């Protein structure tokens with residue numbers, strides 16, 4: 001898994017609430033059997049009027065050249081609905097490393113963390129401030145310090161992350177490495193309850 | 195110390211508690227299907243690992259299978275490859291597969307309970323958010339992502355942080371025409387599509403106790419639609435009677451012993467929940483959704499909210515955007531709205547009891563000429579039962595089409611899709627934009643409300659036909 005430390009970048013604003021994983025990646029693109037290449041279908045039905053990519057929808061933010069960056073900023077309850085991890089893969093594959101919202105659906109949050117995509121929960125007030133910024137403004141995310149900073153104003157907001165997950169992301173470890181090392185303890189547990 | 199139902203099961207499954215971090219939670223049963231497992235198998239192989247406890251894994255093909263001509267090779271190449279990979283992976287790792295053509299094949303959350311694999315007190319996971327369905331048996335059951343599927347393959351465990359606990363108490367008798375689907379749509383409309391995020395929910399109260407297992411499954415199934423990690427109901431005599439005699443249910447002495455264990459699975463009288471909600475069952479009417487998340491629901495005889503009058507800007511935008519997508523207007527009633535499709539199926543409402551309710555209502559009636567009605571039973575066993583009870587005849591005479599088991603138009607992954615711009619009353623669980631096909635407009639409702647509209651061709655209060 002990729003390590004995450006500090007990210008300074010412009011951001012893509014999506015001030016829409018309840019963005020569900022069916023929007024992030026529609027079911028018809030879930031037929032692949034690898035984790036790669038989902039980025040081109042990210043927000044597919046919001047991005048294109050048809051399936052052959054010839055008609056990008058002009059009003060959708062990913063089709064605006066002025067918006068760019070490795071940070072996606074979205075309205076509350078981001079990632080609700082289907083547990084499909086393909087949603088996290090698609091966001092990552094598209095090039096985002098961080099998603100900021102005021103509220104994340106549980107399964108999405110876990111899926112993101114398991115793929116080195118950092119979900120950051122900020123207050124509603126701070127989120128609204130981000131939406132007011134201009135496309136050229138940059139943010140700095142420090143996982144170590146657990147802060148998001150608006151570079152122009154220096155205004156900072158801290159965020160919470162479980163210390164175990166933080167260590168994993170900083171070092172690029174994942175849960176599987178940990179669990180495999182626990183196999184003996186797991187076997188003992190099985191014998192005890194049997 | 196007094197414990198909740200959740201805590202009793204959770205505590206028994208914690209292998210280790212990591213300081214300042216999650217718990218290592220042991221998983222009793224792991225269900226898998228073709229869509230969210232291939233990448234997990236690949237990851238496992240990359241690490242040169244085998245499945246740690248293959249006997250605790252059960253597989254089926256459901257999400258991406260055709261619902262017609264299942265005996266023929268799958269036409270869509272990508273779907274065929276995905277289903278084929280599941281077959282190969284299960285063979286390689288010695289996992290029991292109830293694939294296409296197997297008499298036990300069906301939607302993963304329908305077959306687990308009907309085969310007696312799902313039992314009280316278990317921890318159950320699946321790479322599917324509606325795993326919460328199994329909570330109806332008093333289990334801790336929740337959906338996971340593919341990386342977590344890989345973790346369970348590798349260790350039969352997951353790293354989990356204990357969720358907060360909520361109890362929803364529903365007391366009183368249900369009104370005529372009101373079924374389990376209406377109860378859960380009502381709850382979600384009350385607390386919103388994110389109202390239970392971070393929580394595990396226990397449903398309790400006299401209205402819940404009176405429900406059949408099928409109805410309890412419908413309720414637990416949609417827990418995820420209010421953001422909850424899962425939902426559960428304490429097992430009781432109704433639960434035990436349902437399990438007894440099923441394929442993989444315990445029998446003989448081991449049955450007696452299990453019954454004793456299961457009978458202890460309830461929240462102690464003085465157990466404490468982080469949040470409690472009380473609902474009056476008599477306030478619940480048949481429900482229908484008008485928007486693009488399951489929280490946007492109203493009583494069938496109610497009115498769509500007036501968007502301009504909603505003070506919260508975010509919520510107002512959500513409703514405006516939803517109404518635009520749905521082609522509906524603020525402040526209006528849905529009654530009388532012409533619909534083109536009826537979908538009766540999905541892990542929410544495709545069990546035999548659901549289909550019996552539909553049959554009872556449509557018996558001797560015919561569908562409206564302008565609607566297409568598709569019934570997709572949840573499993574091969576449900577299909578068999580439908581035939582055994584002669585329900586198929588009733589459906590055929592009414593002009594309904596009966597398909598073979600699978601997820602079908604619930605998620606529009608196979609060819610069963612609703613055309614753009616057309617309305618579908620669906621007994622499934624999600625009305626997201628494009629869920630049933632790009633541009634499709636989904637109205638979620640109970641099997642009864644769906645059946646009523648099948649007959650009239652318009653959104654109808656089922657009580658008028660009862």
Ligand code: SF4
Nearest residue numbers: 324540541601604605
């Ligand atoms: S029926 Fe629908 S909700 Fe249920 S498992 Fe299948 S796709 Fe998911």
